[in-house]
Amino acid sequence: MSLVSPTPMLNYFGYLFDGANWHLSGDSSIPERLAQHIGYTLAALAIAALIALPVGLLIGHTNRGAFIAIGLGNLGRSLPTFGLVLLLVTYLGVYIWPVLLALIVLAIPPILAQTYAAIRSVDPAAVDAAVGMGMRPLQVLFQAEVPMALPLIIGGLRNALLQVTATATIAAYASFGGLGRLLIDGLNRNQYDQVLAGAILVAALAIALDYISAFIERVVVSPGVRERGSRRSRRSRSAVRTQSPTEESPVSASR
Amino acid sequence: MITYLQNNYPEVLSDLVEHLWLALIPVVVGAALSLPLGYLAVRVPSLYQPVVNVGAVLYSIPSLALFLMIPVIIGVGYLSPLNVLIGLSLYTLALLARTVADALISVQGETTQAARALGYRPLRQLFGVELPMAAPVIFAGLRVATVANISLVSVGALVGSGGLGNLFTGGFQLGFVEPIIIGIVLSMLLAGLCDVGLVLLQRRLTPWTRVGGRA
Numbered sequence: 001m002s003l004v005s006p007t008p009m010l011n012y013f014g015y016l017f018d019g020a021n022w023h024l025s026g027d028s029s030i031p032e033r034l035a036q037h038i039g040y041t042l043a044a045l046a047i048a049a050l051i052a053l054p055v056g057l058l059i060g061h062t063n064r065g066a067f068i069a070i071g072l073g074n075l076g077r078s079l080p081t082f083g084l085v086l087l088l089v090t091y092l093g094v095y096i097w098p099v100l101l102a103l104i105v106l107a108i109p110p111i112l113a114q115t116y117a118a119i120r121s122v123d124p125a126a127v128d129a130a131v132g133m134g135m136r137p138l139q140v141l142f143q144a145e146v147p148m149a150l151p152l153i154i155g156g157l158r159n160a161l162l163q164v165t166a167t168a169t170i171a172a173y174a175s176f177g178g179l180g181r182l183l184i185d186g187l188n189r190n191q192y193d194q195v196l197a198g199a200i201l202v203a204a205l206a207i208a209l210d211y212i213s214a215f216i217e218r219v220v221v222s223p224g225v226r227e228r229g230s231r232r233s234r235r236s237r238s239a240v241r242t243q244s245p246t247e248e249s250p251v252s253a254s255r
Numbered sequence: 256m257i258t259y260l261q262n263n264y265p266e267v268l269s270d271l272v273e274h275l276w277l278a279l280i281p282v283v284v285g286a287a288l289s290l291p292l293g294y295l296a297v298r299v300p301s302l303y304q305p306v307v308n309v310g311a312v313l314y315s316i317p318s319l320a321l322f323l324m325i326p327v328i329i330g331v332g333y334l335s336p337l338n339v340l341i342g343l344s345l346y347t348l349a350l351l352a353r354t355v356a357d358a359l360i361s362v363q364g365e366t367t368q369a370a371r372a373l374g375y376r377p378l379r380q381l382f383g384v385e386l387p388m389a390a391p392v393i394f395a396g397l398r399v400a401t402v403a404n405i406s407l408v409s410v411g412a413l414v415g416s417g418g419l420g421n422l423f424t425g426g427f428q429l430g431f432v433e434p435i436i437i438g439i440v441l442s443m444l445l446a447g448l449c450d451v452g453l454v455l456l457q458r459r460l461t462p463w464t465r466v467g468g469r470a
Binding site: 012075077078079080081082083084086087089090091162165166169170173174180183184187192195196198199200202203206207210 | 311312315316317318319320321323324326327333399402403405406407408409410412413414419420423424426427430431432435436438439442443446447450
């Protein structure tokens with residue numbers, strides 16, 4: 001902290017490499033901020049998933065109310081996340097829970113829309129076979145449709161995770177904790193080394209979370225489904241994308 | 256709400272105009288750069304995976320962090336509008352380069368072979384055959400990028416240039432929800448209008464997609 005130079009731009013990395021900011025005890029230390037950020041992000045994602053996954057599965061399985069899933073997905077994409085956070089905080093008061101509410105609301109559309117699209121994308125012949133084998137509706141859903149739709153469902157969760165991570169950062173403007181504090185406080189104090197430390201840490205966190213979720217995806221997706229995906233070469237995968245380029249893309253824009 | 260608009264419409268209007276160019280300039284820049292990059296990723300197969308991977312990593316960086324890392328790299332102040340413009344251009348490029356590459360790969364086949372047999376040279380084949388055939392997919396990516404950009408611009412309010420985002424920060428500081436609601440509604444309307452505009456543009460450019468069953 002004592003490294004503040006007269007012109008802060010001169011020392012870009014002062015804050016990031018100052019050991020004093022990494023102490024575990026300080027309540028505004030980097031590890032503390034990191035833990036807050038991860039905690040809020042995962043909590044919001046978990047609650048959103050509890051709401052959005054069942055609804056998305058239901059709509060996908062029954063194909064009733066598809067317009068809800070599609071409309072919500074489009075609406076969520078155009079909603080300015082920063083505006084929603086500040087709206088809820090201004091309306092409900094500067095507390096943690098309105099921000100968490102905003103994060104949950106933001107995470108629901110990508111999860112719900114992609115879960116719906118994932119279930120609809122399952123090969124109908126496989127579903128027919130499952131019914132023909134005498135499976136009950138819930139067995140069809142959880143033993144045939146979900147395993148085959150899992151890569152796309154997890155894709156939706158990953159999009160939501162990135163969106164929540166990013167929005168939790170800007171929520172620091174409304175006094176929210178987490179790594180965004182470094183960015184916002186640094187901007188207010190005109191201390192660019194702190195801003196840059198925050199930017200690098202936030203970017204690293206987002207990339208790390210995305211890699212971890214990619215790893216989890218690899219572990220939980222059935223090898224049969226995965227192999228089918230990889231055996232379809234690049235060419236036929238892009239043929240699929242021609243039909244639904246936005247749903248298929250792992251870099252789908254949802255932030 | 257109405258009275259707020261009546262009293263402040265010059266401000267709201269200028270924020271709206273700023274929002275529009277902060278969102279659309281990056282779409283144009285990103286799209287213009289993604290065409291050669293996507294084409295290169297198809298022509299040089301060893302480039303395809305790096306383009307996809309770098310794009311995915313870039314895309315996962317939260318917007319505020321990206322906006323604030325750019326000043327170190329290009330050496331401007333962190334309140335320069337260039338940071339937002341470059342940041343959004345990078346997002347657009349990351350999304351579209353892959354879309355263009357995948358779209359160009361997906362159109363390879365009988366039609367491109369026929370074009371070659373007719374004596375089309377590579378560049379003429381690209382502009383006369385492959386790009387028009389790939390247009391629907393590229394346009395779908397363009398729509399996603401445009402809508403995403405319009406909703407992301409408001410984050411720029413934290414670094415000095417945020418278009419309608421100025422209504423969010425202003426409303427928050429004064430404790431008024433009206434400007435925030437107006438900003439959200441206008442931002443979503445803008446996204447919707449640009450989306451419709453792109454759909455209409457695509458219909459004009461690719462009239463054949465409307466003929467026959469498969470649209």
